[in-house]
Amino acid sequence: MDVKKIYMDADALLEGHFKLSSGNHSQFYLQSAKVLEDPKTAKLLAEALASQIKESGVEIDTVCAPALGGLIAGFALAQALDVRFIFAERVDGIMSIRRGFEVAQDEKVLMCEDIITTGGSAMEAATVVESLGGKIVGVAALANRGFCKRQNSDIATKPNCKLPQNIPFFALADFTFEMYAPDACPLCRDGNEAIKPGSRGN
């Protein structure tokens, strides 16, 4: 499956000057919502990811996604795996599980995002799941930004990866474009203002 082509075809690989959720800047941004606006594409991607996960033999009771980014990918993946789906959301900046969702003791939970950069949001949500008694058995994403090693890829884990090394990370592709700290960003040096993706019509 050519995931890069799917992102390109959906105009979901944006070029500009973006401020990422990590605070870093990048010339490119992946707008997964544009890919997932077609339910058929979402289903195809989720089924490909699900078959990779099933092949690995990891047992899963529930998929959990951090809102908002992981919601659609997480739901589609849960559907493809035929397991329960819950989500975590920020309340006053703190990741929480609300909406009456319950997590049983030792329930096997797979965290899912649309894109994993350093995995920060996924791990914040994972900490909440664990505090309720759940067991994190893996992490999944449609695409990997190349900071964490995923299954079936040679890209090594970078120091800023926040995913634990003792659980598998599944993704369909690596997108390894550069990311800069704001004070070292060449686009800022050129005098352009970084914009938050999702704002100003992108």
Ligand code: ZN
């Ligand atoms: Zn910049």
